[in-house]
Amino acid sequence: MAPVSAGPEIERLIQLLARLPGLGPRSARRAALFLIKKREALMAPLAAALQTALEKVEVCRTCGNIDTQNPCTICTDPRRDASAIVVVADVADLWALERAHAINARFHVLGGTLSPLDGIGPDDLAIDGLVKRAHDPAVKEVILALNATVDGQSTAHYITDLLHDREIKVTRLAHGVPVGGELDYLDEGTLAAAMRSRTPF
Amino acid sequence: MAPVSAGPEIERLIQLLARLPGLGPRSARRAALFLIKKREALMAPLAAALQTALEKVEVCRTCGNIDTQNPCTICTDPRRDASAIVVVADVADLWALERAHAINARFHVLGGTLSPLDGIGPDDLAIDGLVKRAHDPAVKEVILALNATVDGQSTAHYITDLLHDREIKVTRLAHGVPVGGELDYLDEGTLAAAMRSRTPF
Numbered sequence: 001m002a003p004v005s006a007g008p009e010i011e012r013l014i015q016l017l018a019r020l021p022g023l024g025p026r027s028a029r030r031a032a033l034f035l036i037k038k039r040e041a042l043m044a045p046l047a048a049a050l051q052t053a054l055e056k057v058e059v060c061r062t063c064g065n066i067d068t069q070n071p072c073t074i075c076t077d078p079r080r081d082a083s084a085i086v087v088v089a090d091v092a093d094l095w096a097l098e099r100a101h102a103i104n105a106r107f108h109v110l111g112g113t114l115s116p117l118d119g120i121g122p123d124d125l126a127i128d129g130l131v132k133r134a135h136d137p138a139v140k141e142v143i144l145a146l147n148a149t150v151d152g153q154s155t156a157h158y159i160t161d162l163l164h165d166r167e168i169k170v171t172r173l174a175h176g177v178p179v180g181g182e183l184d185y186l187d188e189g190t191l192a193a194a195m196r197s198r199t200p201f
Numbered sequence: 202m203a204p205v206s207a208g209p210e211i212e213r214l215i216q217l218l219a220r221l222p223g224l225g226p227r228s229a230r231r232a233a234l235f236l237i238k239k240r241e242a243l244m245a246p247l248a249a250a251l252q253t254a255l256e257k258v259e260v261c262r263t264c265g266n267i268d269t270q271n272p273c274t275i276c277t278d279p280r281r282d283a284s285a286i287v288v289v290a291d292v293a294d295l296w297a298l299e300r301a302h303a304i305n306a307r308f309h310v311l312g313g314t315l316s317p318l319d320g321i322g323p324d325d326l327a328i329d330g331l332v333k334r335a336h337d338p339a340v341k342e343v344i345l346a347l348n349a350t351v352d353g354q355s356t357a358h359y360i361t362d363l364l365h366d367r368e369i370k371v372t373r374l375a376h377g378v379p380v381g382g383e384l385d386y387l388d389e390g391t392l393a394a395a396m397r398s399r400t401p402f
Binding site: 006007008009010012013016017019020021022023027029030031032033034035036038039042043044045046047049050051052053054056057065066067068069072073090091092095 | 240
């Protein structure tokens with residue numbers, strides 16, 4: 001990235017912004033200029049918010065969610081159904097399910113999916129912690145909310161095998177037509193799965 | 202934007218990131234998670250860089266550029282040709298010309314272009330300062346590097362009129378075919394301008 005003749009401090013800010021997902025060198029320059037123009041309204045609050053997050057954000061020791069309290073808000077919320085654990089690969093997936101108000105249960109963040117090609121094995125994921133939590137007699141169901149990819153599904157199979165001897169229901173998200181989706185644009189695998197799992201109308 | 206069940210501090214960070222140009226709510230969430238994961242490698246340096254920029258970045262009192270010194274690095278650089286002032290609407294345009302190594306001269310940042318519809322008149326731009334700088338007998342040329350839009354061109358005309366009585370050359374950027382551009386995709390105005398300004402081969 002060419003220097004911007006604006007002092008090393010601004011260049012460094014641009015370089016750091018360019019490392020954020022979704023921002024390239026050009027949009028990082030735009031973002032830096034925007035921040036400098038909105039000094040009081042945006043740059044100062046953002047600097048403070050980053051500093052606060054640095055000091056306060058922790059990984060929940062129970063579920064692997066990130067929060068400013070530990071255990072996290074979800075794990076300590078008494079209104080959550082403690083009988084179901086929703087297993088997700090990543091905090092982003094947890095957030096997505098929460099935004100959808102998909103379920104009022106607890107979560108378990110694996111920190112990724114099994115991926116032999118990338119050298120990610122069971123020991124790299126928070127699978128031990130999940131098995132320990134599933135020991136709790138209050139837990140009746142483990143819901144595998146993993147991506148419908150090869151890695152996601154092989155992780156789901158691996159976890160299902162581990163929990164096989166428990167008196168516990170292991171479920172996964174339904175496959176089917178996305179709400180608002182058009183059949184013509186769907187892949188054959190999804191259409192076949194949606195047909196197999198058809199429901200009374 | 203739906204809350205993310207991760208504490209008000211993380212939500213605030215996401216909301217501030219979402220206000221950056223090029224980031225929407227979804228990419229702001231991704232960026233926040235990325236920052237939290239790259240705590241030491243990215244979040245801490247970015248917080249520090251923003252704080253440094255907050256403390257040090259100023260608008261150059263001569264040309265309107267932004268820099269951590271005032272007057273800016275360009276205005277104080279003795280190797281720059283002091284006989285030409287390149288007039289740009291915005292610091293982003295200055296940076297673009299600098300990246301292109303387009304010219305080794307000084308700049309003048311107007312802070313926008315005349316735009317009667319948006320209520321932006323001559324008093325809202327750094328035009329007075331430009332006229333004062335053009336008084337300097339060392340200045341022989343004012344180069345109008347303004348956008349080839351209606352607002353940019355009317356600003357160029359306005360400045361040309363103001364400098365009319367001076368012994369000074371007022372020039373503007375050439376119109377023509379962008380380097381690497383295909384004729385078939387160019388608008389008629391550009392093609393006509395490129396034909397009028399054709400050069401010996």
